[in-house]
Amino acid sequence: MAIPSNNGYFNSVTEQIEPNNSDTWADLSGVTWADWVRWNRDPASPHYYTSPEIIALDAEANVSIRITGDCVGDKTFQVHASTSGLFQGEETTTTITRTDTNIPVFTGQFFRVTIIAEFNQADLNVIRGVNATATNRTFEIEFRNVDSSSLGGTISARELVLPRTISNIERIHVTPFAPDGYVALDYIANDYFETATPAYAGIVSKQASEPKITFVKDDGTYTDAIFDAVLIVQPEQFINEDGDLDVR
Numbered sequence: 001m002a003i004p005s006n007n008g009y010f011n012s013v014t015e016q017i018e019p020n021n022s023d024t025w026a027d028l029s030g031v032t033w034a035d036w037v038r039w040n041r042d043p044a045s046p047h048y049y050t051s052p053e054i055i056a057l058d059a060e061a062n063v064s065i066r067i068t069g070d071c072v073g074d075k076t077f078q079v080h081a082s083t084s085g086l087f088q089g090e091e092t093t094t095t096i097t098r099t100d101t102n103i104p105v106f107t108g109q110f111f112r113v114t115i116i117a118e119f120n121q122a123d124l125n126v127i128r129g130v131n132a133t134a135t136n137r138t139f140e141i142e143f144r145n146v147d148s149s150s151l152g153g154t155i156s157a158r159e160l161v162l163p164r165t166i167s168n169i170e171r172i173h174v175t176p177f178a179p180d181g182y183v184a185l186d187y188i189a190n191d192y193f194e195t196a197t198p199a200y201a202g203i204v205s206k207q208a209s210e211p212k213i214t215f216v217k218d219d220g221t222y223t224d225a226i227f228d229a230v231l232i233v234q235p236e237q238f239i240n241e242d243g244d245l246d247v248r
Contacts, residue, residue, distance in 0.1 A: 045119035073125035081108030
């Protein structure tokens with residue numbers, strides 16, 4: 001999706017971006033002074049404004065973005081992510097609305113932001129400004145002494161239940177405990193105890209809402225294990241009470 005064209009203009013008197021009037025002379029046929037309740041009878045809606053500011057990182061990364069937008073009318077944002085910084089159609093565009101939840105991170109090296117204001121048939125859908133900042137901050141979520149058999153899912157895909165909502169999992173480190181010894185059925189006195197086959201941890205899914213892991217033995221069969229795990233994650237992106245994109 002290409003970056004939408006701005007369809008408004010800056011009013012130096014009101015110091016805000018006002019939508020273009022979509023009326024033509026033909027639309028004014030039969031219009032009376034009583035019908036003319038405002039000078040802009042048919043404002044462009046949606047009203048698009050893309051900030052000229054480009055957020056540039058040192059390298060491609062997964063980032064969370066805070067966006068604050070000041071406008072009249074229902075507010076929507078678009079985040080345009082590019083690996084080249086050209087923004088000539090190669091970018092990836094994500095639209096964020098007020099009702100969105102579980103908003104994933106944005107991936108790229110260069111980012112631009114568009115604010116969209118819908119006309120509500122009452123007040124003119126003007127745009128006063130938009131501001132965005134990006135962060136690739138991470139933190140850790142730890143699991144200790146967990147018996148995988150106590151987790152949901154199947155033996156080939158155990159589900160890790162996270163204590164809070166996040167937007168992305170960068171890495172998962174899983175360390176299974178060493179297996180216990182056991183007595184073999186055909187033991188010989190000097191080999192009374194055998195060592196159980198170790199389990200090797202595997203990541204099935206790094207999906208932020210439902211990460212999954214598994215354990216596999218040497219023969220390729222799945223098993224359960226006691227383990228510790230550390231997840232390197234990024235904070236939740238959410239729409240706050242002002243309709244802005246925020247991070248927590």
